[in-house]
Amino acid sequence: MYSKKTYTLQEATKKLEHYCAYQERCHQDVRQKLEGMHMIPEAIDVIIVHLLKHNYLNEARFAKTFVSGKFRIKGWGRRRLTFELKKKDISKVNINQALNAIENEEYIEVFNSLAEKKANAIKETNIFKKRKKLIDYLLYRGWESALVYEKANEIIK
Incomplete structure (x- = not known):
């Protein structure tokens, strides 16, 4: 028969300290991890407060x-x-x-290099399909539509 592992408050706190020290985490990730460890809601709140107080979680x-x-x-x-x-x-x-925190110059630079790289990688011969593929790719990546359409029309003629 399978029994799930249980953790004391101290064990769970130590485990979550390591979890947060390894990589930056958000409150939601930590809460999900604790729920996955089958901790009760009161214990989850205590551990999250501890992590916030000791700057593991920010x-x-x-x-x-x-x-x-x-x-x-x-x-x-x-x-x-x-x-x-x-x-x-x-x-x-x-x-x-x-x-x-993202500088505008760097933002535009990354956008331009990404657009150029993808445009060169698309093997479509039909100009309209090629432009559509580039636009879809950039929009999926979350770039502003005005930037995307302007760049697509500039690159693919």
């Missing part, structure tokens, strides 16, 4: 690292970043602070 710091990582590594635009952070229940203030 929503503003999480938002900044999330934005910089997804922007630089995955090439996500502001719209996608905002959407993903809202899904994680991050406050608007923290989202805006994190997005403001």
Whole structure:
């Protein structure tokens, strides 16, 4: 017969300290992890308060690292970043602070290089289909539609 592992408050706290120290986490990730460990709601609240008090958990710091990582590594635009952070229940203030950390010059630079790279990779011969594929790709990545359409018309003629 299978029995689930149970944790004391101290064991769960230590486990979550390591979980948060390994990588930035948001409140939602931590709550899900604790629920997955079958902790009771009161214990979850106590552990989250402990993590906040000892600076293992910080929503503003999480938002900044999330934005910089997804922007630089995955090439996500502001719209996608905002959407993903809202899904994680991050406050608007923290989202805006994190997005403001991206310099406009760098934002446009990353967008242009991503658009050029993708346009060169599309093997479509029909101009309209090629433009549509590029536009769909960039919109999915969360770039602003005005930027996307302007760039698509500039690159693919």
